[in-house]
Amino acid sequence: MRSWSSPAVPDLSDHGTGTPPRVYDSSRRGLAVLGPGLVDSARADDPHAPAGLYVCGITPYDATHMGHAATYVTFDVLHRVLLDGGRPVRYAQNITDVDDPLLERAERDGIDWRDLAAREIALFGDDMAALRVIAPGGYCGVVESMDSIAAGVRQLLDSGAAYEVPADDAQAPGSADVYLDLARCPRFGEVSGWTREQMLEVYADRGGDPDRAGKRDPLDPLLWRAARAGEPSWEAAGLPAGRPGWHIECTCIAVDHLGTAFDVQGGGIDLVFPHHEMSGVQAESLYGAGSFARVYMHQEMVGLDGSKMSKSKGNLVLVSTLRAEGVDPMAIRLVLLDHHYRTPWDWTADALQSAQQRLAAWRAGVETVSADQAQRLLVDVRELLSDDLDTPAALAAVDACMLARDGDGSGARLARETVDALLGVEL
Ligand code: 5CA
Numbered sequence: 262m263r264s265w266s267s268p269a270v271p272d273l274s275d276h277g278t279g280t281p282p283r284v285y286d287s288s289r290r291g292l293a294v295l296g297p298g299l300v301d302s303a304r305a306d307d308p309h310a311p312a313g314l315y316v317c318g319i320t321p322y323d324a325t326h327m328g329h330a331a332t333y334v335t336f337d338v339l340h341r342v343l344l345d346g347g348r349p350v351r352y353a354q355n356i357t358d359v360d361d362p363l364l365e366r367a368e369r370d371g372i373d374w375r376d377l378a379a380r381e382i383a384l385f386g387d388d389m390a391a392l393r394v395i396a397p398g399g400y401c402g403v404v405e406s407m408d409s410i411a412a413g414v415r416q417l418l419d420s421g422a423a424y425e426v427p428a429d430d431a432q433a434p435g436s437a438d439v440y441l442d443l444a445r446c447p448r449f450g451e452v453s454g455w456t457r458e459q460m461l462e463v464y465a466d467r468g469g470d471p472d473r474a475g476k477r478d479p480l481d482p483l484l485w486r487a488a489r490a491g492e493p494s495w496e497a498a499g500l501p502a503g504r505p506g507w508h509i510e511c512t513c514i515a516v517d518h519l520g521t522a523f524d525v526q527g528g529g530i531d532l533v534f535p536h537h538e539m540s541g542v543q544a545e546s547l548y549g550a551g552s553f554a555r556v557y558m559h560q561e562m563v564g565l566d567g568s569k570m571s572k573s574k575g576n577l578v579l580v581s582t583l584r585a586e587g588v589d590p591m592a593i594r595l596v597l598l599d600h601h602y603r604t605p606w607d608w609t610a611d612a613l614q615s616a617q618q619r620l621a622a623w624r625a626g627v628e629t630v631s632a633d634q635a636q637r638l639l640v641d642v643r644e645l646l647s648d649d650l651d652t653p654a655a656l657a658a659v660d661a662c663m664l665a666r667d668g669d670g671s672g673a674r675l676a677r678e679t680v681d682a683l684l685g686v687e688l
């Protein structure tokens with residue numbers, strides 16, 4: 262899939278490099294340093310060893326709301342901090358372009374699911390480009406990854422890690438769905454740290470089917486759904502015609518692009534269970550222990566009027582709506598950055614207005630920044646971002662620099678490049 266075009270990222274290496282960031286790893290329930298030795302201890306001394314970053318992409322409808330935008334901007338800041346530390350970043354992202362919610366929305370709106378996906382993927386790309394999010398080098402939909410995903414399911418079946426459950430004969434005569442056998446996954450539960458009770462409480466709401474008859478464990482996740490009348494299906498890897506379950510797409514697309522054992526799998530906190538839990542254990546069933554992400558990072562939920570912004574509730578503020586109203590995308594980006602990724606928050610019109618004022622003040626103030634002030638700003642922003650991506654504190658540091666207005670302008674260029682390279686805000 263063609264991704265959007267990336268913004269140019271100013272090179273700050275004449276001014277030293279940033280340090281490897283410390284970030285919160287949901288699976289450790291604590292902080293981890295994203296240094297080169299994290300994945301490959303043999304390369305612990307090589308500061309230029311590439312970092313592998315996989316961020317779960319959209320299910321293409323109702324894109325791009327502020328919750329999506331917050332998630333992708335958070336990982337964009339991480340991407341920028343890693344680059345500033347001198348590490349090339351291999352960044353991959355999927356698109357869930359076949360799944361129940363997409364098919365249901367297409368049906369509801371009387372539109373072909375492929376047209377809905379294509380339209381929303383294009384809109385998402387335009388929004389990401391406007392927000393100056395660096396594009397993933399590997400950007401891949403499920404449809405175009407079908408052979409690889411089916412091969413993964415086939416391998417799980419052949420090794421006995423997965424099993425078949427006969428499909429309802431009226432709907433899919435003689436066919437079977439495929440499930441992962443969690444009893445054979447010793448590390449199941451380690452990503453989220455949740456109890457079975459917690460898992461069962463949300464599983465049905467988060468795409469699971471705990472009540473499906475014939476499963477060995479109610480939590481076993483669907484790997485392959487046999488074709489049903491009226492649903493799209495594919496034949497691959499000797500599997501019966503069907504389509505993949507949700508989690509296996511990210512297992513296979515991540516490993517296709519990053520190889521086994523990479524640095525980070527990211528997404529919103531709503532993905533910690535079941536999605537990241539399942540994609541991790543599926544990878545370990547395929548490739549062995551330690552073959553998936555070393556660190557799992559999650560953006561807290563963005564809400565509107567006290568409840569999570571979500572497609573199912575329909576309480577959405579879309580990036581594209583604000584852009585169409587003439588709102589500067591850099592002001593939207595400033596609203597997002599003004600909230601730490603581990604704090605839930607609500608979108609408000611007031612916050613957008615304050616961000617617009619802040620952006621105007623920065624644009625006026627940057628011309629007066631002295632060389633000393635710019636140097637200090639770079640040191641401060643590097644330090645704050647490497648401390649668990651403390652974007653609100655970084656914005657406060659930029660405020661202090663831009664609002665002083667007592668310099669001679671000799672640092673304007675460096676200040677502008679610092680804000681651009683590390684925060685992705687173009688002044
Ligand atoms: N396609 C899957 C991931 S493989 C998916 O969750 N798609 S999504 O369109 O529902 O969400 C895209 C990303 O935005 C996910 O990382 C999700 O966790 C995140 N997200 C969704 N809603 C919010 C929200 N209200 N606040 C923050 N992040 C959110």
Ligand code: ZN
Nearest residue numbers: 317318511536
């Ligand atoms: Zn995913």
